Amino acid sequence: MCRVPCLKPERIGYGYAEVQITGSSMFPRSHPSDFERKLVELSPEIWLALDLLAKDTGRSVQDLADEAFTDLLAKYYRPASLKEALRESARRLPANDDMPRPR
Numbered sequence: 688m689c690r691v692p693c694l695k696p697e698r699i700g701y702g703y704a705e706v707q708i709t710g711s712s713m714f715p716r717s718h719p720s721d722f723e724r725k726l727v728e729l730s731p732e733i734w735l736a737l738d739l740l741a742k743d744t745g746r747s748v749q750d751l752a753d754e755a756f757t758d759l760l761a762k763y764y765r766p767a768s769l770k771e772a773l774r775e776s777a778r779r780l781p782a783n784d785d786m787p788r789p790r
Contacts, residue, residue: 727752 729737741748757767766772 737748737751741751744751760767766775
């Protein structure tokens, strides 16, 4: 859920977006009330562009934020879930390499 105060044309400064970290995090949450909320500060131009993109695509700003954070984690090779973290940790062990041993 994303709650943002209305940006008035005469307002100078920054827009604020409240972003909810969803259950796709490292440890899935059991209840929706367990979601962690963070306040993210956005410039008015960025907020208006995000709002327009959300309206054009028929998605919420929260969905766009989830996609952006998932892409950011992937860019830096960071796991987005516990399953991915376990898969990566098992891959780092030499015993799990499929490379033939030199003779």
